Amino acid sequence: MQKILIIDDEAYIRTLLEQTLEDLQEEHHVTLLTAHHGLDGWEKALSEKPDLVFLDIMMPEMDGFEVCRRIAAETTLQNTKVVLLTARGQEVDKQAGLQAGAKEYITKPFDPDDVLAIARRELQLD
Amino acid sequence: MPTATVRSTKKLSLQELSYVLTAVLFIFIAGISVLIASHLKSLAEIADYSRQEAIPRALEQHEIASQAKQLGLFANVIAESDDARIRTATLERAATLATTLQSNANWALTTRLGAIARDIRELGEMVDLQQQHQQEMTAQMGQVSSLFTAADLILSDLINHAAADIRSNSFPDKSTVEYYLTVTRLQGIFSQLRGHLLMLKAQLTEEEIQTEESFYNGLLLLAQSLLESAAIPQQQNLQSILEDFHILSYLFKMQRETMLLTSRIRYQAQQINNHVNNTSIDITGNAGLIASQGADDIAARAKESLATALFAFGILGIIFFIMGIALRHEIVKPLFAASESLKNLSRKESIPPQLADTDLKEIDEINQAVLALSNALKETESANERLVAMAQMKTNFTSSVSHELRTPLTSVRGFIKLIRKDLERLFATDLALDEKMHGRTKRVMANLDIVAKESERLGMLIDDVLDIAKIDSGRMSWRDEPTDLTDVIIRTKHAISGEFLLKPQVKLNLDIAKNLPIVLLDANRLQQVLLNLLNNAIKFTPEGIILLRCWQEEGKIFFSVKDNGVGIKPEDQDIIFEKFQQASHNADYLKDKPKGTGLGLAICKQIVEHYGGQIKVISSFGAGSTFLFYIPVANVEEILATSGKPTS
DSSP states (O other), X not given: OOEEEEEOSOHHHHHHHHHXXXXXXHHHOOEEXXXXXXXXXXXXXXXXXXXXXXXXXXXXXXXXXXXXXXXXXXXXXXXXXXXXXXXXXXHHHHHHHHHHTOSEEEEESOXXXXXXXXXXXXXXXX | OOXXXXXXOOOBOXXXXXXXXXXXXXXXXXXXXXXXXXXXHHHHHHHHHIIIIIHHHHHXXXXXXXXXXXXXXXXXXXXXXXXXXXXXXXXXXXXXXXXXXXXXXXXXXXXHHHHHHHHHHHHHHHHHHHHXXXXXXXXXXXXXXHHHHHHHHHHHHHHHHHHHHHHXXXXXXXXXXXXXXXXXXXXXXXXXXXXXXXXXXXXXXXXXHHHHHHHHHHHHHHHHHHHHHSOOTTHHHHHHHHHHTTHHHHHHHHHHHHHHHHHHHHHHHHHHHHHHHHHHHHHHHHHHHHHHHHHHHHHHHHHHHHHHHHHHHHXXXXXXXXXXXXXXXXXXXHHHHHHHHHHHHHTTOOOOOOOOOOSBHHHHHHHHHHHHHHHHHHHHHHHHHHHHHHHHHHHHHHHHHHHHHHHHHHHHHHHHHHHHHHHHHHHHHOTTOOHHHHHHHHHHHHHHHHHHHHHHHHHHHHHHHHHHHHHHHTXXXXXXXXXXXXXXXXXXXXXXXXXXXXXXXEEEEEEEOSSOOEEEEOXXXXXXXXXXXXXXXXXXXXXXEEXXXXXXXXXEEEEEEEEOSSXXXXXXHTTTTSTTOOOOOOTTTOSSOOOOOSOHHHHHHHHHHHTTOXXXXXXXXXXXXXEEEEEEHHHHOXXXXXXXXXXX
16 A cells, blocks of 8 residues: 655645545555654654655755655665655755755645646556 | 054154155265265375375485495495596596485485495595505515615625635635625525515415514514624625615505505495495385375375274164164064055954054054954955845745745645535536526636636736845846757747637737757746746737747847737836836726736846846837847857757
């Protein structure tokens, strides 16, 4: 059973993503997990070994780049794909994120359909 | 941080001090120069005197000394010559020379030369006397020789008679024999006397004269006793001759006087030579004195000059030494400290200026300037730090604002979509909806569409505001990459296709030139400009054609967006590229006020000008507008051959 971990300090964004991805939960039995700051997200990533992570950048405790670097460096999370959520004004963040090991990025405000498409593609679901 | 300060006391002016020192040194050097010049002048005068008088006089004295030596030679000639004429001539020459020398000599030498001349005359007299003695002796010896001859004749005759008597008589008698023997002995004595007489012509010593005199006297006594003891013929004649032989004592006396004269002459000549030598030495010495007097004066004056020069240089040396110390303390050390401080400031090292105190006004002003510069730099650094902090705050603010504005917008747009989806599902499955509910449902969906559009517009507004904020702060990031301009235009058309779908009465045409170059620029920013211009064109064109063109001309890449919309008033054409300015709403053509922040064209202008280009509008109010901009190819580095893509 595949897992998706959503790490964002904004509750509404977490809810938005959960509702956006709930079709996958119903259709493909994908488990949705959430974390409300970087450190919590890192700990959950270690314990749950998600297949896909949607990761915000600006968060307390630990920012998204650090979480991304740790996931990329962790041997037990080699199959975990990270998608960064960036604000449009942070072009340099995209480059930094890709260098930190992120698979993809989407800019806020994003279209929920785009999020769903990315999840289907990365988890290789129809 | 407390700044270094220099104690504030009354300072000397370096300029005034330099004038004073220059004047003092000038006066001092001038004085010393005058003094040394006067010394040198007197040296020259002494040298001239030496050259013109002293040395000639010295040479003259030297000549006198050489000539004085001649007097000695003359004295030797007089003493040794047997020729009276030579002696006389030499004596005259000596006298003449002595007189001449006396006239050229000084008083002391005149006296001595006079004494020498007198000695020479005395020498001449002695030599004359000696000659007289010798002549007299010669005469006397001639007389004596005659006596000897006479006696010899007599005695020879007597001897012959006696010999004849003896030969004629076989048995001569005793008296005849004694007579014969006596006469023979007398002849022998006279012969000896005659022989020794020659001795008197020689130069005899006193002892030899005494010996000869004794010998003569002894012989004469013997002869006398023989004559008296024997009776011989001619006895009286012989007796008379014998008495005449007493002249011999006179000869001996004369011999003694001659010998004495000879000694005196030798002594006199020697004395004269000694006097001449001494006089000559004295004259030479006098010449040397005369010559050396000038040299001594020159040496003395040269020593004075040297002493004066050494004193002057010594004083100068002390002055310069003191000046050197003062220079080092008051100028060099403070300037070096100021230089080091300036170097530290130029290297931006945070070392407080270490300045050296000085009593000179100008150097103190340099110190004050260095301090002021240091303080100004500190303030500039502080201001810089504040600016950097502010810029960082601005960046953080922009990033934070970007994040904080977009996050709720994400929620709004995302949930709108989810609500719409859920409503579609909800109302699609509910077949029992009546017409009124259906209508209400449609209105809800339409309202959701409005909310979605407005949230999208809000997103665009936020993007514009953040873009302009970044451009203003110089923090816009430019990702210049090899860009196919045709691709950018095609993508732009696709990106804006939705707007044209919503307004089907407006069409978009493309006119893209072939062989456009691949250039290095940020494709997203170029697309942003084209999207802004096309969005404006759609907004302000109720219906018609919008033409997007791209071509290359005269080293520039041109883009134009032409519409046949409402146009822009002339007074608005100047301000529409400024921030937060919009063209005035033409209600004749447009029902709704076009929506926008007034930043789109300002952003376009900033992007175009970033690449060295220009943007302008050509418009007639009510007849459409053409927005035209170019980018110089040289500024965007044509890197590949042209793309050769189709025009539309």
